[in-house]
Amino acid sequence: MSLKALVTKTVQYNNWVVNKYIDWLSTKSEEQLNQETISSFPTILKTLHHIWQTQEYWWSHISEGNEFDFEKTLAVSSKEDVFNAIKSNSQKLVDYVENLSEEELSKNIKIESQWFQCDFSKYEYIQHAILHGTYHRGQIVTMGRNIGITDAPMTDFNFWNIYKDQ
Template identity: 45%
Template sequence: MEHTATIAQATETSIVYLTKNYIRYNAWANTTLVNWLRTKEESVLEQEVPSSFPSVRKTLFHILQAQQYWLSIIRRDETPNINWEESKTLEEVFSAIVAQSEEFVAFLDSMSAEQIDEKTMVVSPWFQSDFANFEYIMHVVNHGTYHRGQITTIGRNLGFTDAPMTDYNFFNIHGK
């Protein structure tokens, strides 16, 4: 019985570590991507190309919206009403995604192991789920990784050949 408790304790610690490290990775990757994008012409970043979100700016805005949504769910806040896409400059979107990513890190740093493992019921017009908070956090980071890849591909289509490395292993070796 004692051996089982030790395994459960180690697993919980591993999940907490991974969850917090993964959200730090997300903030680092978003900041790295934004810093790279800041070196590009704004007019090019607004250019539309065939993709699920037609421009770099619109894809970044989608990542921001998703992160805000999921953080509000985990905090059990009201879901934010985000409808300012057209009124924000590209630089404001850059700053907002970096700040929001850091806000997510700070919130997770304040969570206990029990809170990270606690289930949260989500009822929306699109789905219903009742998962542990760490599952939602993994989703947020995977979602961001997917769309950062899209931004890199959009950039490639716009002629950018110098995209930064933003994968998780690179972060663990060089980004911390």
Template identity: 50%
Template sequence: MDLQNLVTNYAGYNLSVNQQFVDWLSNKTTEQLNQESPSSFSSILKTLNHIWGMEEYWYSIICQQPDFVNRYGIEDLNADEVFQGLINRSQVLVNEIKSFSRNDLVEKIKVVSPWFEANQSRYEYIQHFVNHGTYHRGQIVTIGRSIGITDAPGTDYLFFNARKEQQ
């Protein structure tokens, strides 16, 4: 598998598992989605909103879009807005990443932010945002378990690829 196929597949995985989480969480009550539990973000909905916000941020870096709207601290959205925003951004990322050439993917992009400074290739940032989402989806599963939600979907990258092979 070449680099372009690998990162496109990885972005497709990100979209797929975000969709699985939205489908899973769409059946939960507003109270469950907002119930507080100790974690990086204090509720399932706040954590999912953070994943969306970080995808917005990384989209602005990866796709060199200067019109980035910082979503940090925006927490007064309802579940449907967060669900739709996350899926829409994840789909746009898949579409954009599919269009990148190998040269685009290895191009170094300098990032200076309040949190870090880096000069890495575009594909490394793609790996990062997917891994970052995976980390926080794991937190959502843990928050869910702590409040009695035990029916989380299995979202390992291996499972995603195995399902694709079966199709």
């Protein structure tokens, strides 16, 4: 499998998972999504916001030229706004990657931020953004269980790979 096919499949899977989670969490009350529990972030909604905010940060580098506006991301806080923002960002990443060549995916992008300096390929930044979201979505399932939400959807990659076309 080519790098292009692998990365495309990965962002398509991520988009599917994001939509599954949003569909699932849309059935939960504001109270449940804002109930505090012990984790990296105190609530499910704040964890989702962090996933989106981080995807936006990496998008600003991956897309080369889109500025990351931290203040703007702080203004997004309602359930619907966070849901729409993360869905939009995930679809935007799919659309972008589907139009990149293998050479463009392999292009290095140097980042100099207040936190770190690095010079990796686009596909490595894309991979990082996806894996970061996966990590925190796992936390959301655990947070949900801790507050009585036990109906998380099955989102394993193999499940998507088998049933995505059905």
